[in-house]
Amino acid sequence: MSLTINGQSYEFDGDPRTSLLxxxxxxxxxxxxxxxxxxxxxxxxxxxxxxxRVNSCLTLAIMQDGHAVTTIEGIGTLxxxxxxxxxxxxxxxxxxxxxxxxxxxxxxxxxxxxENGWASFVTDDLEGEVVLTDEEIRERMSGNLCxxxxxxxxxxxxxxxxxxxxxxx
Amino acid sequence: MTRSLIMxxxxxxxxxxxxxxxxxxxxxxRPDGPAKVTGVAPYAAEYSIANRAEGVLVTAxxxxxxxxxxxxxxxxxxxxxxxxxSDQRMTARAAQGGAGKAPVQQVRHVQYYGQPIAVVIAETxxxxxxxxxxxxxxxxAGDAITDHHDPDIPTDPYQDPxxxxxxxxxxxxxxxxxxxxxTTECHNSAPMEPHASIAEWDGKTLTLHSSLQxxxxxxKELADSLNxxxxxxxxxxxxxxxxxxxxxxxxxxxxxASVAAMQLNRPVRVVMLRQQVFQCVMRRSETxxxxxxxxxxxxxxxxxxxxxxxxxxxxxxxxxxxxxxxxFLYPGxxxxxxxxIARINLVTAGSVRAPGEAVGMQALExxxxxxxxxxxxxxxxxxxxxIPERHPSEDIPYSSRKLIECxxxxxxxxxxxxxxxRPRKRREGEWWIGTGMANACRVHNINEAQARVSLLADxxxxxxxxxxxxxxxxYAVLGQIAGEMLGLDSTDVLVQLGDTTFPPGSGSGGSWGxxxxxxxxxxxxxxxxxxxxxxxxxxxxxxxxxxxFAIAGNRRVALPDLLNGSAIERNGHFKPGDITKxxxxxxxxxxxxxxxxxxxxxxxxxxxxxxxxxxxxxLNRKTATSQCMGGMVWGIGSALTExxxxxxxxxxIVNPDLAEYHIPVNxxxxxxxxxxxxxxxxxxxxxxxxxxxxxxxxxxAGAICNAxxxxxxxxxxxxxxxxxxxxxxxPVP
Numbered sequence: 001m002s003l004t005i006n007g008q009s010y011e012f013d014g015d016p017r018t019s020l021l022x023x024x025x026x027x028x029x030x031x032x033x034x035x036x037x038x039x040x041x042x043x044x045x046x047x048x049x050x051x052x053r054v055n056s057c058l059t060l061a062i063m064q065d066g067h068a069v070t071t072i073e074g075i076g077t078l079x080x081x082x083x084x085x086x087x088x089x090x091x092x093x094x095x096x097x098x099x100x101x102x103x104x105x106x107x108x109x110x111x112x113x114x115e116n117g118w119a120s121f122v123t124d125d126l127e128g129e130v131v132l133t134d135e136e137i138r139e140r141m142s143g144n145l146c147x148x149x150x151x152x153x154x155x156x157x158x159x160x161x162x163x164x165x166x167x168x169x
Numbered sequence: 170m171t172r173s174l175i176m177x178x179x180x181x182x183x184x185x186x187x188x189x190x191x192x193x194x195x196x197x198x199r200p201d202g203p204a205k206v207t208g209v210a211p212y213a214a215e216y217s218i219a220n221r222a223e224g225v226l227v228t229a230x231x232x233x234x235x236x237x238x239x240x241x242x243x244x245x246x247x248x249x250x251x252x253x254x255s256d257q258r259m260t261a262r263a264a265q266g267g268a269g270k271a272p273v274q275q276v277r278h279v280q281y282y283g284q285p286i287a288v289v290i291a292e293t294x295x296x297x298x299x300x301x302x303x304x305x306x307x308x309x310a311g312d313a314i315t316d317h318h319d320p321d322i323p324t325d326p327y328q329d330p331x332x333x334x335x336x337x338x339x340x341x342x343x344x345x346x347x348x349x350x351x352t353t354e355c356h357n358s359a360p361m362e363p364h365a366s367i368a369e370w371d372g373k374t375l376t377l378h379s380s381l382q383x384x385x386x387x388x389k390e391l392a393d394s395l396n397x398x399x400x401x402x403x404x405x406x407x408x409x410x411x412x413x414x415x416x417x418x419x420x421x422x423x424x425x426a427s428v429a430a431m432q433l434n435r436p437v438r439v440v441m442l443r444q445q446v447f448q449c450v451m452r453r454s455e456t457x458x459x460x461x462x463x464x465x466x467x468x469x470x471x472x473x474x475x476x477x478x479x480x481x482x483x484x485x486x487x488x489x490x491x492x493x494x495x496x497f498l499y500p501g502x503x504x505x506x507x508x509x510i511a512r513i514n515l516v517t518a519g520s521v522r523a524p525g526e527a528v529g530m531q532a533l534e535x536x537x538x539x540x541x542x543x544x545x546x547x548x549x550x551x552x553x554x555x556i557p558e559r560h561p562s563e564d565i566p567y568s569s570r571k572l573i574e575c576x577x578x579x580x581x582x583x584x585x586x587x588x589x590x591r592p593r594k595r596r597e598g599e600w601w602i603g604t605g606m607a608n609a610c611r612v613h614n615i616n617e618a619q620a621r622v623s624l625l626a627d628x629x630x631x632x633x634x635x636x637x638x639x640x641x642x643x644y645a646v647l648g649q650i651a652g653e654m655l656g657l658d659s660t661d662v663l664v665q666l667g668d669t670t671f672p673p674g675s676g677s678g679g680s681w682g683x684x685x686x687x688x689x690x691x692x693x694x695x696x697x698x699x700x701x702x703x704x705x706x707x708x709x710x711x712x713x714x715x716x717x718f719a720i721a722g723n724r725r726v727a728l729p730d731l732l733n734g735s736a737i738e739r740n741g742h743f744k745p746g747d748i749t750k751x752x753x754x755x756x757x758x759x760x761x762x763x764x765x766x767x768x769x770x771x772x773x774x775x776x777x778x779x780x781x782x783x784x785x786x787x788l789n790r791k792t793a794t795s796q797c798m799g800g801m802v803w804g805i806g807s808a809l810t811e812x813x814x815x816x817x818x819x820x821x822i823v824n825p826d827l828a829e830y831h832i833p834v835n836x837x838x839x840x841x842x843x844x845x846x847x848x849x850x851x852x853x854x855x856x857x858x859x860x861x862x863x864x865x866x867x868x869x870a871g872a873i874c875n876a877x878x879x880x881x882x883x884x885x886x887x888x889x890x891x892x893x894x895x896x897x898x899x900p901v902p
Contacts, residue, residue: 077207078203137835149803153798
């Protein structure tokens with residue numbers, strides 16, 4: 001069974017019980033994706049599968065046949081950080097750093113979801129254009145827990161990255 | 170060479186302000202930030218080590234008794250299973266913070282539901298997990314006390330109570346008095362990174378990659394558990410995914426991994442399942458707190474009582490020090506402070522962020538609000554009228570205390586209006602709106618610490634200590650201290666942490682990390698400065714170091730030229746001395762909260778939350794602000810949602826995961842407004858800095874409790890203030 005991770009091809013033939021998370025961390029050495037709860041409760045393991053955010057602990061590696069997975073390592077590197085990563089550093093959008101890769105992957109997908117008009121729990125007009133207000137971002141990022149309590153700074157970082165993205169257009 | 174300081178008296182020299190580099194206090198980005206946001210920072214479980222086996226802990230399903238049989242054969246035939254280990258060196262509990270010796274071992278003697286009793290080792294995690302679930306264990310159950318809410322559990326006194334004057338008489342004489350009982354429930358630290366360890370044994374030396382807060386102590390705890398010499402144990406912990414007290418002591422998975430690695434002669438990794446982090450590390454004790462506040466006609470306290478009941482397992486010395494700040498925050502010549510500890514069979518109670526004040530201050534500050542309302546004065550004014558001149562029991566002076574400034578600055582930023590505190594005056598649709606405030610207070614702690622500073626021949630510096638950075642910003646602030654002292658941009662200072670091959674730091678806990686290990690770095694830098702001054706033919710006091718140059722009089726020499734090809738290395742050794750008894754040193758602040766309470770459902774939402782804090786010198790404005798914010802988020806959790814629920818029949822945790830134990834999520838937290846009040850505290854440390862990481866929680870939930878009362882008129886004396894408790898008391902909407 002083959003899949004693509006950060007643009008590279010991988011062949012998976014391991015234990016069918018292996019979660020995508022454990023495959024990424026232990027099978028591929030991509031330890032930027034974190035295991036916080038293994039039960040889809042904390043969001044630390046968030047990755048993008050075919051562009052959409054997924055808790056990688058809640059899906060099996062063997063279910064990713066032909067899928068394209070993007071992990072934090074595929075979003076940016078030390079030498080070439082993504083604007084979202086740079087904004088997290090600038091705004092101190094983390095403390096211990098363990099939830100951070102998941103927050104950043106989640107924020108990436110969230111921005112795309114809003115562009116595609118996906119409504120959320122706090123959206124008033126379910127049919128209209130989605131504007132990512134602070135409250136919208138808070139709601140949409142609520143699947144990513146941060147025990148250090150960096151939420152305020154995470155919002156600031158995401159807003160800065162969004163502004164940069166809009167200005168770049 | 171080592172330069173030592175035993176701090177016996179205040180350091181009024183204020184050396185950091187005399188330096189020229191200007192990096193201290195600056196809101197610099199964390200040097201460890203890029204590695205964290207790109208996912209390359211390695212946490213304990215993430216070291217790729219060849220031939221590594223995987224272990225999963227097995228935990229007890231009885232509340233107390235003996236393991237009579239572990240049927241290894243029930244799992245040894247399963248694919249990949251290597252061994253079932255239930256060794257008497259393994260630990261049944263985590264060590265308490267600063268223990269420095271093995272915690273309770275004897276894993277087959279069960280004292281709480283969820284206690285580790287064995288570890289199953291297999292080739293892969295999936296195999297080990299499956300086998301651990303299938304392992305057949307037989308028990309002989311014993312008697313257990315598992316209902317921690319039972320008021321009839323016998324208690325022991327915890328430490329000597331403080332009794333002064335006659336509190337009962339003062340309560341009768343008082344113009345205004347409140348006598349109220351508040352309760353708080355058990356909490357879990359719930360760091361995002363579960364406790365994780367990889368052990369490697371080469372026949373002589375054990376190397377443990379582990380997620381820990383206090384390596385110098387953890388090394389002793391592990392060596393003692395395994396009957397090894399200290400020199401045979403190395404701990405590596407450069408990145409820690411949060412601790413909040415739960416990683417202060419060596420924890421069961423680390424010892425289990427070590428025992429397995431030594432027995433099997435191959436590397437073994439054991440990572441706690443999230444449920445195990447809840448079941449077998451540490452809880453914050455529940456508390457029952459009686460507060461008696463007696464005030465004269467002007468609202469000045471003449472009597473002060475704070476008595477608490479907490480709980481812990483048999484043999485544990487730790488008791489939640491609920492009254493720690495109550496000892497000195499407020500006056501009242503008639504005093505009674507006492508803590509009683511009930512012995513029960515629930516997971517170990519230990520340090521969870523700000524032990525003592527986190528829950529003590531929230532109850533005290535809610536009771537103070539009740540007193541302000543009874544008197545009919547602004548609760549800010551009540552606080553201002555109750556600032557003692559000297560420690561009310563020990564008659565020692567306070568070190569620097571910015572409480573008045575915090576109250577005034579905080580009130581102004583928030584737009585506080587305390588004139589009319591009658592509840593139910595503001596309604597927006599379904600929501601009652603209200604405001605509340607509270608003092609913040611947390612004792613300042615310092616600990617022995619060592620650090621090594623090397624000024625290399627190229628004019629850059631390296632700081633090394635086994636100190637940890639658990640999200641606290643230690644990499645940043647230690648670099649800034651060395652940069653300021655040595656006249657270097659902080660990008661020219663490399664900070665190396667989290668390895669016991671480095672000098673022993675203070676560890677991270679009790680908010681002492683920066684002030685203690687930072688002082689060791691400061692001492693080492695002073696020694697280097699003395700050496701450089703000598704080289705330049707001047708005195709340390711006359712020497713200016715800036716931008717990589719040494720300057721004295723009209724001489725200005727680049728550091729590499731002055732060093733002339735050789736490096737200078739100095740150890741700094743900082744020890745608390747008489748200073749800790751000479752002053753009441755603490756951090757202070759003030760919280761201001763605005764909440765909305767739903768008139769129909771009793772749900773509380775945070776609308777605004779401000780904090781003004783006096784923490785001594787701020788070493789990095791960005792990381793200090795973040796830590797204060799983090800504390801306030803914990804305050805929101807403690808106020809509204811966090812509660813470990815135990816089954817009273819057997820003491821098992823009903824909600825041992827992040828779906829059912831509700832820490833605040835992003836939508837629960839409004840934009841937090843934090844202001845750091847300028848302060849230097851010469852009695853706190855040679856840096857004039859105090860602790861940061863815990864103050865933001867100490868009293869925060871009290872402000873929320875008071876805001877809820879102001880919003881809807883319901884005084885909830887039971888934390889967390891969940892909708893059910895409000896709904897029962899709310900008026901018809």
